[in-house]
Amino acid sequence: MTKLSLLKHAIILSALSLSACGAENSQETTTTKDQPEEQVVEQQDIHWKMTSTFPSTLTLLGSMGKRIESQIALISGGNMEIKFYEPGALAPAFEGFDAVSYGAIEAGWSTSGYWAGKEPALQLFGSVPFGPDAPEYLAWFYEAGGKELFEEIYHKHNIHSLICGITPPEASGWYNKKFTSVDDLKGLKIRYFGLGGRVLEEMGASVQLLSGGDIMPALELGTIDGAEFSMPTVDYDMGFWQVADYYYFPGWHQQSTFFELMINLDKWNSLSASQQAQIEVVCGDNIRYGIAKGEALQGPALTAIAAKGTQIETWPPEMISAFSTAWDGVAVQLVDGDENFARVWASLSEFRESYAVWRKLGYLEQAE
DSSP: OOHHHHHHHHHHHHHHHHHHHHHHHHHHHHHHHHSOSSOOOOOOOEEEEEEESSOTTSTTTTHHHHHHHHHHHHHTTTSEEEEEOOTTTSSOTTOHHHHHHHTSSSEEEEOGGGGTTTOGGGGGGTOOTTOOOHHHHHHHHHHSSHHHHHHHHHHTTTEEEEEEEEEOOOOOEEESSOOOSGGGGTTOEEEOOHHHHHHHHHTTOEEEOOOHHHHHHHHHHTSOSEEOOSOHHHHHHHTGGGTOSEEEEOOTTOSSEEEEEEEEHHHHHTSOHHHHHHHHHHHHHHHHHHHHHHHHHHHHHHHHHHHTTOEEEEOOHHHHHHHHHHHHHHHHHHHHHOHHHHHHHHHHHHHHHHHHHHHHHHSOOOOO
C-alpha cells in the first residue's frame, strides 16, 4: 500500500471514530435530557389480591369493589389483575388496614371510617356528621387540600389509598320504637357507624360497631335495640324491614360516604406511571358510577320498604338540633386529642365555610 493510500485509510478511520463518538455523546445528551429526575419504573404485569370489608353482593358497598376487578382488567388490556376476595377469605372484614400495611395482601376495599383506632383523622375521609354531600365532599378532597392530607396520613402506615367510590345519604336507622325526645335514646343499644356513633354515645346510647352480616341476628335476638347500616336499597336487601317497625331519616351522620382502594405503598411505587394512572382512572369512573346508581336506586327502594308495612319517619327538629350540638362537642374533643384530626378538620371546615356562600346562592333550598 502506498503512502498516499495509508494516509487516506487513516483519515477514514479517524472520521469513523469521531462519528461514533459524536453519536455516543449525542445519545448520552438525549438520554440525560429526556430522563426524568425520578427513576423510571419498568412496566410489568401485576397479579394482586384485594381483601374487602363488604361482600360483593351488597349493592354499591361491595359491588363497587368488585367492579374494580373487571374495570382494571379491561382498561389495562389484561396486563393488570386486582382480584376481589370476599370478607374473611384473606382477612377478617375489619383487618384489611393491617393486612395491606404489612404487605400480606396487596390491596383492600373499604371505607376509612373503620380505621379510627389506627388514625382518628381517617374518619373524616369516610363520612362526616352534618357533613358535605357528594359534590362538596369531592370538591374539598380534590381541589382544597383533602387529598394531600389523606395521602400523607396513609403513607405513614405504608399504604397508598385512593378514593374509589362514593354513595349518597344513608338512612338514620331501624328501630322498634318511635322517638319523641332525646331522652328516648338513653340506655338504648344501637349499632352505628363512625363519628355518628360517637354522637349517640354523648346522648346516652350504648353504641356497637357490628359488621353487616351480624346486624340482622342481633336485631332479631334483641341484643341491640336499633341499627343503621346503609342506604334504603341496601337496607331493603338486608331484610331489616322484617325485624324493625320504624325507619328513620335523614341520615344526619352520613350525608355522603367515601369508599377507598388501599394499596400497599411499596406495591404502588413499583407500578409504572401508566399503571398508576390506569388505577386512578378506574377509581374516577367508580365514583361516577356510585353517584349515578346510588341516587337512581333509592326511590324504588323506599317504595318497596313502605309496601312491607314499615313506618318511614323523620327525626323531630329538636332531636336533629340535639344531634348537631352533640356533634360540635365531639368534634372539639377529637380536635383536642389528635393533631392530624385537628389539621384535617381545619381544612374541611375552612373549605365548607367558603363553599357555603356558593351553596346558598347557587342551589335551590330543599322544601321543608
